[in-house]
Amino acid sequence: MTLSRVPLIRPPVAFDDVEESLRAVFESGIFTRGEYVENFRAEVAKATTATYAHLTTSATTALSAALRVLGIRPGDEVAVADFSFPATSNAVEEVGATPVFVDVSPETFNMRIDALEAAISDRTRAVIFVSTFGNPTGLHAIRDLCRGKGLPIIDDAACAIGSHERGARSGKIADLSCFSFHPRKVITTGEGGAITTERKEWSDRLGRMLNHGAVVENGRWEFVEPGTNLRLTEFQAAIGIHQLRRLDAIVAERNRIAGEYRKALAPLGFRAQTYASDAGGNSQSVVFRVPEPGMRDRLIAHLKGAKIESTLGTYCLSGTAFNRKRYGKVCPNAESLEKETITLPCYEGMPLDRVLSGIQSFF
């Protein structure tokens, strides 16, 4: 019998789930800026409990839009959590500012507050916290520190739809929060993103910026400032809505699978990402530190031989080829996490026993 491949993730939506909606989009002839986009935007606001939500083409474009709304420009520094996908610091480069990398906790994988305090200079204009793999632990504490210093905070919540800390949903905690709907995320539209805020002024500015700086005045478009096109299509929105309406069930199942992994792998010496007792994640990625340094790549290769997909956790941003050459200071915890973490498959209906046997057979 040939074994089928176990992918890292499978989108929580099937063609049958959305066939009717997609047919309705085709039949309407409205492929953009229609009712599905508007409903999806409203569902994002509902799921995050945010007052204002806007859709974007990705989390990367959401992050650079957030930085533009804050007026970040060349010469400014933006403190950035160092364990993340390069999109986080690329967004800072995109607006011409300088990322200052802040080391993370080896337990929660999130920005350390003491390291942030040490990184803040008189050129710091904003902070990007990353809710790593959907874990918002520490976000309130860092937000409060930022408020005390008059610095705006962005939550790179690319992975964090459906997560919460201290009773507040991701999307409602930071000044601006940026989400991703890439296929590796909990909800996917193929590509796509969203940005949420509580501030009307920023929301109004975002609304214009995402659509060429346009507002409707006296029944016609007025282009009141420069902007761009970060719009999603009706097809993407139709796919996203279906999943977002099931968000709580999707998150509950992912967290259940993550719990099973923890139970089975702790005795082998795997260390899971930790959460504060008042924080809850969505297990966007199930990531462990391997029992011994140097074991990770061999384990990934072993699992590949068993047709099980796995990958590294994420990247040490200060250690990428570009940043190492340009800024020359690598954060040690993020550097070890990049080398020692593994992401394991997690999705509804996955063959967990097969993945666990694959891991156990490595030892």
Ligand SMILES: Cc1ncc(COP(=O)(O)O)c(C=O)c1O
């Ligand atoms: C923490 C983080 N930020 C930003 C991004 C970029 O998301 P997108 O692909 O939607 O631009 C990712 C994607 O992996 C991510 O993990």
